[in-house]
Amino acid sequence: MSRTFLSLTVALAMLCVVALGASRVHAQNAALSFKIFCARCHGDDGKGDGPDGASLSTHPQDFRDCAAMKKISDDTMFKAIKGGGASVGLPGDMPPWGQGLSDDQIHGLMTYIRGFCKK
């Protein structure tokens, strides 16, 4: 085995470890952001039963409801989170998050939200 090949293999292996770590941090961040920013209305497990949701005129829907969630396109979901409910014709009770969350963070949250539906 040549030396170059060996160091290339090592470099590749290290890259994989870094990439894996990053995606795990990403998923953890999404879970944490959801707990901090969203769960008070949407509930810890996406059921829509967060403590602040109860006092709203529109109750957040159940993210575990696969049939209902399938009807919401990624585009709409992204817009709803970034621009708030009003930006997609939902009641204004859903606040906009575009100021506080990056597009990347929103995409992470979307993956997390989609994960509530278990078939």
Ligand code: HEC
């Ligand atoms: C103040 C309460 C509140 C907070 C905080 C909140 N939401 Fe909402 N959210 C709502 C309400 C009310 C709706 C509209 C009813 C519905 O469709 O679920 C909604 C709707 C949504 C929808 C669209 C669902 C659909 O029907 O199209 C998504 C996606 C969503 N919220 C994600 C989030 C995320 C992600 C966060 C955190 C960054 C968050 N929400 C924080 C109250 C809240």
